[in-house]
Amino acid sequence: xxxxxxxxxxxxxxxxxxxxxxxxxxxxxxxxxxxxxxxxxxxxxxxxxxxxxxxxxxxxxxxxxxxxxxxxxxxxxxxxxxxxxxxxxxxxxxxxxxxxxxxxxxxxxxxxxxxxxxxxxxxxxxxxxxxxxxxxxxxxxxxxxxxxxxxxxxxxxxxxxxxxxxxxxxxxxxxxxxxxxxxxxxxxxxxxxxxxxxxxxxxxxxxxxxxxxxxxxxxxxxxxxxxxxxxxxxxxxxxxxxxxxxxxxxxxxxxxxxxxxxxxxxxxxxxxxxxxxxxxxxxxxxxxxxxxxxxxxxxxxxxxxxxxxxxxxxxxxxxxxxx
Amino acid sequence: xxxxxxxxxxxxxxxxxxxxxxxxxxxxxxxxxxxxxxxxxxxxxxxxxxxxxxxxxxxxxxxxxxxxxxxxxxxxxxxxxxxxxxxxxxxxxxxxxxxxxxxxxxxxxxxxxxxxxxxxxxxxxxxxxxxxxxxxxxxxxxxxxxxxxxxxxxxxxxxxxxxxxxxxxxxxxxxxxxxxxxxxxxxxxxxxxxxxxxxxxxxxxxxxxxxxxxxxxxxxxxxxxxxxxxxxxxxxxxxxxxxxxxxxxxxxxxxxxxxxxxxxxxxxxxxxxxxxxxxxxxxxxxxxxxxxxxx
Amino acid sequence: xxxxxxxxxxxxxxxxxxxxxxxxxxxxxxxxxxxxxxxxxxxxxxxxxxxxxxxxxxxxxxxxxxxxxxxxxxxxxxxxxxxxxxxxxxxxxxxxxxxxxxxxxxxxxxxxxxxxxxxxxxxxxxxxxxxxxxxxxxxxxxxxxxxxxxxxxxxxxxxxxxxxxxxxxxxxxxxxxxxxxxxxxxxxxxxxxxxxxxxxxxxxxxxxxxxxxxxxxxxxxxxxxxxxxxxxxxxxxxxxxxxxxxxxxxxxxxxxxxxxxxxxxxxxxxxxxxxxxxxxxxxxxxxxxxxxxxxxxxxxxxxxxxxxxxxxxxxxxxxx
Numbered sequence: 011x012x013x014x015x016x017x018x019x020x021x022x023x024x025x026x027x028x029x030x031x032x033x034x035x036x037x038x039x040x041x042x043x044x045x046x047x048x049x050x051x052x053x054x055x056x057x058x059x060x061x062x063x064x065x066x067x068x069x070x071x072x073x074x075x076x077x078x079x080x081x082x083x084x085x086x087x088x089x090x091x092x093x094x095x096x097x098x099x100x101x102x103x104x105x106x107x108x109x110x111x112x113x114x115x116x117x118x119x120x121x122x123x124x125x126x127x128x129x130x131x132x133x134x135x136x137x138x139x140x141x142x143x144x145x146x147x148x149x150x151x152x153x154x155x156x157x158x159x160x161x162x163x164x165x166x167x168x169x170x171x172x173x174x175x176x177x178x179x180x181x182x183x184x185x186x187x188x189x190x191x192x193x194x195x196x197x198x199x200x201x202x203x204x205x206x207x208x209x210x211x212x213x214x215x216x217x218x219x220x221x222x223x224x225x226x227x228x229x230x231x232x233x234x235x236x237x238x239x240x241x242x243x244x245x246x247x248x249x250x251x252x253x254x255x256x257x258x259x260x261x262x263x264x265x266x267x268x269x270x271x272x273x274x275x276x277x278x279x280x281x282x283x284x285x286x287x288x289x290x291x292x293x294x295x296x297x298x299x300x301x302x303x304x305x306x307x308x309x310x311x312x313x314x315x316x317x318x319x320x321x322x323x324x325x326x327x328x329x330x331x332x333x
Numbered sequence: 334x335x336x337x338x339x340x341x342x343x344x345x346x347x348x349x350x351x352x353x354x355x356x357x358x359x360x361x362x363x364x365x366x367x368x369x370x371x372x373x374x375x376x377x378x379x380x381x382x383x384x385x386x387x388x389x390x391x392x393x394x395x396x397x398x399x400x401x402x403x404x405x406x407x408x409x410x411x412x413x414x415x416x417x418x419x420x421x422x423x424x425x426x427x428x429x430x431x432x433x434x435x436x437x438x439x440x441x442x443x444x445x446x447x448x449x450x451x452x453x454x455x456x457x458x459x460x461x462x463x464x465x466x467x468x469x470x471x472x473x474x475x476x477x478x479x480x481x482x483x484x485x486x487x488x489x490x491x492x493x494x495x496x497x498x499x500x501x502x503x504x505x506x507x508x509x510x511x512x513x514x515x516x517x518x519x520x521x522x523x524x525x526x527x528x529x530x531x532x533x534x535x536x537x538x539x540x541x542x543x544x545x546x547x548x549x550x551x552x553x554x555x556x557x558x559x560x561x562x563x564x565x566x567x568x569x570x571x572x573x574x575x576x577x578x579x580x581x582x583x584x585x586x587x588x589x590x591x592x593x594x595x596x597x598x599x600x601x602x603x604x605x606x607x608x609x610x611x612x613x614x615x616x617x618x619x620x621x622x623x624x625x626x627x628x
Numbered sequence: 629x630x631x632x633x634x635x636x637x638x639x640x641x642x643x644x645x646x647x648x649x650x651x652x653x654x655x656x657x658x659x660x661x662x663x664x665x666x667x668x669x670x671x672x673x674x675x676x677x678x679x680x681x682x683x684x685x686x687x688x689x690x691x692x693x694x695x696x697x698x699x700x701x702x703x704x705x706x707x708x709x710x711x712x713x714x715x716x717x718x719x720x721x722x723x724x725x726x727x728x729x730x731x732x733x734x735x736x737x738x739x740x741x742x743x744x745x746x747x748x749x750x751x752x753x754x755x756x757x758x759x760x761x762x763x764x765x766x767x768x769x770x771x772x773x774x775x776x777x778x779x780x781x782x783x784x785x786x787x788x789x790x791x792x793x794x795x796x797x798x799x800x801x802x803x804x805x806x807x808x809x810x811x812x813x814x815x816x817x818x819x820x821x822x823x824x825x826x827x828x829x830x831x832x833x834x835x836x837x838x839x840x841x842x843x844x845x846x847x848x849x850x851x852x853x854x855x856x857x858x859x860x861x862x863x864x865x866x867x868x869x870x871x872x873x874x875x876x877x878x879x880x881x882x883x884x885x886x887x888x889x890x891x892x893x894x895x896x897x898x899x900x901x902x903x904x905x906x907x908x909x910x911x912x913x914x915x916x917x918x919x920x921x922x923x924x925x926x927x928x929x930x931x932x933x934x935x936x937x938x939x940x941x942x943x944x945x946x947x948x
Contacts, residue, residue, distance in 0.1 A: 360842040436662045474672060
């Protein structure tokens with residue numbers, strides 16, 4: 011299904027209205043607290059596909075084995091040495107969906123994200139407590155090699171970081187080359203496939219040998235996404251992927267996210283609430299506690315978080331009252 | 334825009350293939366190798382310190398410090414060398430510090446970008462010139478015309494070696510002094526020269542002194558520049574810069590080459606004294622730098 | 629209407645401007661002195677070596693193989709070869725160790741270990757050359773003689789002439805080893821600076837693709853740092869070329885071009901150090917200074933090349 015941004019924001023495709031997937035942006039949601047200002051309009055969604063409607067999404071118990079990419083977090087706390095930066099987060103992250111993590115700066119969103127692919131432990135003294143399971147597999151079990159794990163859980167960073175000494179082609183296959191000698195044909199095919207999936211192929215197909223850094227910021231970020239896709243992950247973590255980009259490039263990344271969720275589990279951290287509302291299916295709101303540790307305040311379907319959150323703190327945040 | 338068409342990825346178990354095991358082995362192998370390399374690099378230092386200390390302490394006695402070499406035969410000590418080093422390094426410091434600091438001040442405070450780069454470049458080149466060539470240079474205009482080896486030429490040669498070191502440290506330190514300080518002073522109507530002398534330099538004084546101390550340590554250990562200038566001497570020379578003068582490095586060099594064990598021992602003793610002096614300065618300086626960085 | 633008495637303000641420049649200019653001029657004097665020293669060095673060395681260069685021609689001097697004071701023939705080649713060979717040996721030994729050490733200290737070591745280890749290695753650079761030479765003569769060379777040199781002569785000496793004995797300890801190889809020890813800190817510290825200046829983002833990107841630590845170093849860090857590390861090596865080479873005292877004390881004394889690693893030899897610096905004060909004729913003195921001029925040219929050229937390469941990676945403030 012292709013994205014068509016020319017649709018006026020308030021028009022809804024008939025299927026959506028029938029499924030009731032998204033609250034009607036034009037209709038103010040019922041207020042549970044008298045007098046409290048509410049966000050009454052949800053920003054227009056990039057896309058909603060049938061099948062990702064939270065109401066009809068696959069339920070955990072039945073789909074865990076059949077649909078790979080199911081992440082369960084149980085009481086995860088992340089430490090830098092003795093300092094606890096993230097406090098006891100528990101959540102379930104669904105596959106084929108975009109889960110957004112929002113919250114004020116410094117509340118541990120990035121730290122939490124990095125603990126999902128064990129990048130957090132690269133910092134000396136950093137460790138976690140709690141459990142992290144991918145399809146029932148404990149990711150922090152003693153026998154698990156983080157190196158292997160990171161091929162399954164990939165990451166895209168805030169600032170685009172293509173390898174400066176490599177061409178566009180070499181950048182895309184950089185991860186593949188770590189795992190063995192692949193025939194040239196396979197590499198060629200991978201490069202094309204991943205650049206297509208990253209919505210970059212048309213722009214660079216004639217200049218694959220040029221250095222990765224010769225592209226614009228938005229293109230570089232899509233190159234980094236292609237690079238992450240090339241190793242065939244199941245989960246894609248994105249740490250504020252568009253915050254260093256201009257609005258046009260940002261929009262393209264968001265479109266990309268929507269497309270990618272068909273095949274991957276996507277978790278993004280973003281400080282841009284509108285982006286979360288546009289792109290994600292589930293949203294988790296983090297806040298900083300008095301002990302300076304971040305904690306999960308509330309997690310629910312995006313529509314609910316933005317129009318009818320259960321927690322007052324969440325409501326304050328999404329209505330712009332702080333943070 | 335076409336949609337993504339990758340098939341659902343097939344779940345891979347989190348175990349390793351043979352190739353992954355090899356990658357892991359390579360990883361561990363080179364990490365251990367790097368550690369070994371680092372240790373290997375430290376071994377010579379330890380060996381040098383140990384031997385110089387052991388042999389040097391054996392040779393330490395009052396004679397070594399208080400007596401000059403015996404006119405005939407073997408015996409005596411390094412008194413002349415010690416006094417010579419103190420005098421020549423002292424004079425060299427007196428010459429080099431003003432020039433070096435002034436040059437550093439000029440490059441950091443006054444010059445436009447182009448001339449700053451030229452002078453900084455000249456300083457860098459000068460630092461890399463072999464010290465024996467510095468000795469020859471000073472020889473050509475302070476020894477040759479007078480047909481007389483003299484300690485003054487030795488001091489000048491050491492000064493030439495010290496100047497670029499002091500200049501570079503001074504410039505680096507002054508560059509770190511925040512521009513806001515200068516602006517605050519100038520906006521109060523304080524003239525430039527006063528600003529530099531009373532505000533900028535005092536702020537960077539610790540770092541500048543560090544640079545001077547390191548340059549002194551370096552000059553004290555230099556032999557080659559003195560070979561053709563001060564020449565060395567078997568007499569104690571105090572104050573006469575128009576004649577040859579001994580120095581600790583020269584003393585060590587001369588006595589090391591003698592076939593007499595007693596003289597070799599004196600070389601070790603002098604080497605120990607020199608090493609203690611030089612290392613004390615270096616260790617002191619580095620600890621102060623780290624203390625500030627960590628604190 | 630009251631008029632406020634305003635104090636008269638004298639805005640004329642006055643003495644301050646004079647003082648400023650004086651200060652500026654004085655400090656400029658310091659800067660120019662540095663320039664004068666450098667230029668003077670080059671000029672004086674060139675002038676005083678002219679007699680020798682005119683006598684033998686530049687090419688003739690540089691390629692001449694005989695150094696004979698009696699016959700008044702002076703050729704620089706044996707010493708140029710000795711200088712280059714001893715430095716080459718030093719580089720071969722020091723470079724792998726130094727690069728691995730730099731990688732260990734900046735990428736792999738916990739800071740508890742890295743800081744003291746870095747300090748110790750950099751301390752070697754502070755030891756006076758003559759002290760290292762003393763240790764070299766009485767400790768290192770006897771050790772080399774009975775261990776490494778004996779081993780190499782026994783195993784390889786008969787097959788490769790370059791390893792022929794007799795292993796005396798003193799000689800080209802010992803000079804190479806001692807130079808390696810002395811240039812190690814230089815290569816390590818510059819390489820470390822270059823490696824740490826590689827942005828973290830690239831390391832993270834490599835980690836996120838599922839690379840081991842060593843792979844991150846070799847595939848993300850080193851390619852970017854490569855030209856800076858080459859610059860570090862060249863800086864080390866420059867230092868080795870100009871090193872005098874330690875080399876003089878362990879290299880022996882020979883005026884022929886060495887054919888074996890274990891031959892005695894001389895470098896330009898050691899030749900000048902040992903014979904300058906005994907030089908009898910003006911031509912000999914001039915030839916020795918010409919020797920020094922050759923060394924100066926090589927050293928300065930290498931220094932410039934090295935700095936350019938380091939600047940490219942670590943910025944103009946990088947380097948020692």
